[in-house]
Amino acid sequence: MERLKHPANLVILGLAGITALFFVLPLLGLITQTPWSSFGSTITSSTALDALRLSLIASLASTVLALAFGFPLAWILARGRFPGKTLLRGLCTLPMVLPPVVGGIALLLAYGRRGLVGEPLDNAFGFSLPFTLPGVIVAESFVSMPFFVVTLESGLRAMNVKLEDAARSLGASRLTVFRRVTIPLIWPSLIAGTVLTWSRALGEFGATITFAGNLPGVTQTTPLAIYISQSSGQLDTAIALSLVLVAISLVVMIGTRNRSRSESRASA
């Protein structure tokens, strides 16, 4: 108790309290302003249900893509030795710091109907990504996958490679080593990266509306529906949908953290 009263600790406590309030108050604002009486009907309206369904599909698809394509990239960035690696990492993780709308425009110029890759694709198959659900998934992947790559790369770097060597020297196949040694060792970052990627994809707005457009039932994900409804004066719908997004993200964030804490305590 004596130590707690130290002036430095009081300052830290005070500042931490302010920081916590800074994050909690907006959530309280949402909750207190939620029109609970109409919440049920608002959230089951076709616009809301379509938006939530599309958000779920697109964000999960982006997460699966991150696992399939982000994993090899993280592996190469962590283990590979080649010139220009730093540059490659910078380029592949740029979307993390780029305004999403810039990402959306860049996507249009590359994968749009007149884009670098999009034009030949359209000419050959008559298919273009903008205004389609795959377009939404591409936009969300562009913005969210770097979070997976960065998190997983740091996990791969932090793990002890000697354990893999040991297992291999004992005769384990590459696959067995990967499955039984590597994966368990990087498990925390794998989970963290997956969760981050998924939640970032779920909240994506700027790149999606720029690249994939906004059409209810086709490309209008929840953040887009929230923006459209708040700008057209339907604040009730906007708040109700926001609350659902907040609830989902909160459950996932707390869930992941709790599990890891109880596990680390059990081993202590």
Added chain:
Amino acid sequence: MRGRESLDRQLPDDHVVPAGRGHRRGRIGVTVGACVAAVSVLAACGSSGGASATAGSPPVATVGNGQVNGTVIVFAAASLTNAFDKIGSQFEKAHPGVSVKFNYAGSSSLATSIKQGAQADVFASADTTNMKTVTGAGLATGEPTIFAKNKLEILVDKGNPMNIKSVSDLAKPGVKVAVCAASVPCGKYSTEIFDKANVTVKPVTEETSVTGVVTKVTLGEADAGIVYVTDVKAAGDKATGVPIPANQNVVAEYPIVELKDAPNSTAAKSFMQYVNSPAGQKVLDSFGFLPPGS
């Protein structure tokens, strides 16, 4: 047994042997925590298309003798962007010491911001409905005045490759049409036009402002879009306009008003006067707007 030896050599890294499960999982909390912090920070830079906040301009001092000074914040419909930018710089030249700050967005979005307490001096809407949202909430000073009119036109790809000649051509299968969302004036007008032409158009996207429609067409993502005549003019040679006949067209009226809590009421009035003055009207005309009396 080379392997045995190498294993022995490597074992001293004691705590990471596979038995230490709990220990290595303990890291996940830290990782998630750190990354969540990173996400929060990044989200701040990421909230691009989001709500239109007021510019953080300081409160303004107006000096006597009718002289205007300080900053005047104008919330204006996205379709006014080019014309108002020019009017703004001319106004600043005519009144040294005044700086005009514009916040351009869809009129409905601006009306929502104002209702939510955004601080601004002047509101210029692309329709009377969103203006009524603001005046109806008692947030304006005096009656709004119509300062310009606008008509709508079909914007198509440069050279009109899809050969679109009329509104009903937009209903043809395979034509990708971009419109504004029904919540913004240009979206409401588009619906009126489709109704008047008696066609059912299935758009590929409902953009949040008319500028979004222009972008989608000029980039070639959409084949056509319903925009204002002024937007077709602004697009220059990047796109082509297809006129909509008068019996199917809509005349958009642009009202302007001083806001009740205007931090700089003097400058607000002065700016509105300038917009309605011959100099202001000349600029509007040069961008394709029609005079209010037309």
